[in-house]
Amino acid sequence: MSPESVHGDIVGDHGGAPVAARYRRNLGALRRAVQERLFASHALVVGLGGLGGHVIEQLARCGVGRITGVDPDVFDETNLNRQLLATTATLGQHKVAAARERLALVNPDCIFAGIIGRHPEVPEIVWSTVDLVFECLDNIADRLDLAARCMRMDRTLIHGAVAGWYGQVAVVWPGQDTVRLLYPEIGPGWERDLGTPPFTVGLVGSLMVAQGIKVLSGSAAPSSRRVDFLDIRECRRVQTAV
């Protein structure tokens, strides 16, 4: 599938290969070859709430060619403070349906497949074409299970989580047990409610996408287990091995 046929109007690029106008402002940050690689990429986004909404929006605008989104839930009023896809018009709607409508408006050349359910319901045939998995979940059990599946399926996982003014992001390369080490033996309910403000969700979601684009583009080399912790109140980042 050539970019000329599916990615909108073509504009010249100072003598280089043409690129669709909608992606021109990606260039500079993304090399043309990287942009082409994104068109052919398939991202699996598990959870379409706070993090997931930001992630699919940015992946589609970056030009990722195929996104599979997974979420069992519908929007309610408590989602409105932070979830990009939650609006007064989408209350009561399945998050998957809202995602499909949104991406059709943002970038109709991005092929979106939605699964109303949880990640164990993602068929093997879908896994077989997935290049990268984004973990946008809100509970430890599902996070650990998804990480274990990624390990079995030999897929790279982008981990992200938020808590009030704090968050963390990690690239989990195949074979790494970073997520299990982050949440060892922690039962449910340990975390006091710190709230989930939109600025933390947006920032962590953006960092997840940035790391994911590096992985998809081949510019990030597998590294040892590490996590970036963010203290947004103090604009502080701490990178650590786990």
Added chain:
Amino acid sequence: MRVKVKLLSVFAAHAREDAEGLTAIPEGATVRTLAESLGLSLELVRIITVNGRQVYLDEPLTEGDCVYLFPPALGGG
């Protein structure tokens, strides 16, 4: 001796500072004994820095150290 302790996220409620914002600990204390004395769950202490350097629970502390303790975040929905 006294150290500066910065507790982030769910740890913040465990702060025990004097009027100068410092926390008293016994001589020879490590990060582990500090965390235990503050009532932190050691399982949740996933990142530790002392004076900006990443360390682990058995790191010995000295007068005036600045210690950051950070649990993992969980939410995302």
